[in-house]
Amino acid sequence: MTDVVLVTPPDRLYTNEYSILLIHPSLVVKEQLQNMLLGAEKTVHVYLYELHDENHEAEWLIDIFQQVDTVIVDVDNCSYEVRDIVGYFISRDKTYWLTNSTDSFYNKISKNQIFTLDFLSSKIGDNLEKE
Numbered sequence: 603m604t605d606v607v608l609v610t611p612p613d614r615l616y617t618n619e620y621s622i623l624l625i626h627p628s629l630v631v632k633e634q635l636q637n638m639l640l641g642a643e644k645t646v647h648v649y650l651y652e653l654h655d656e657n658h659e660a661e662w663l664i665d666i667f668q669q670v671d672t673v674i675v676d677v678d679n680c681s682y683e684v685r686d687i688v689g690y691f692i693s694r695d696k697t698y699w700l701t702n703s704t705d706s707f708y709n710k711i712s713k714n715q716i717f718t719l720d721f722l723s724s725k726i727g728d729n730l731e732k733e
Contacts, residue, residue, distance in 0.1 A: 605645040611659040614666065620726060621647040621670040625663070625691070626679040631700065634719040635674075642726040651684075658683045667691060672725060674716075677701040677708065 609615055624631065627650070639646060649666050653659055660683065667673060675691055678701050689711060691697050698714045698721065708715070 606639050606642070607645070607647045609647060609649045611651065611653060611657075611662045614662075614669075615647055617647065619645045619647050621649065621672070622722075623649040623651065623666055623670040623673045625651050625673065625675040625684060626681065627652070627674065627676045628679055628700075631674065631676055631719065635722070638719055638722055638726065644726060646726055653681070660687075663687075671696065672722070673697040674719070675699040678703070 607615065607619075615621075622635075624635070627635070635648070639648075647670075649670060651659070651663050651666070658681070663684070664687070673691060673694070673696055675688060675697060677685075677688060677699055680688055688699075689708070692699050692708050692712045692714070695714070697712065698716045699708060699712065700716055701708065
């Protein structure tokens with residue numbers, strides 16, 4: 603059985619387990635990840651950042667970003683505070699991003715735009731049988 607550990611601000615874990623940071627994920631992204639983790643073959647730590655306004659934990663977000671293996675940013679759902687640093691996140695190879703915008707400058711910064719989380723299968727060892 604797979605262990606999935608959910609971590610939210612201000613908590614931190616210092617381990618070598620595979621880790622994912624979700625930044626302002628939509629309900630669809632959360633459901634996709636949940637379904638994918640059902641078939642994971644290894645322990646996964648999921649850091650979830652969905653804070654807005656007065657609860658903004660910028661230091662935590664930047665520290666965790668540096669620590670994790672994979673980052674998924676749902677640009678359309680990002681708070682105003684996070685949008686100020688989204689370009690920095692997207693410029694890194696470990697960051698995958700989603701948006702409904704067709705004329706985004708992020709395409710110039712990164713080729714890691716995604717529409718589903720299927721790319722995670724190889725990273726977490728998805729062993730679900732495909733129909």
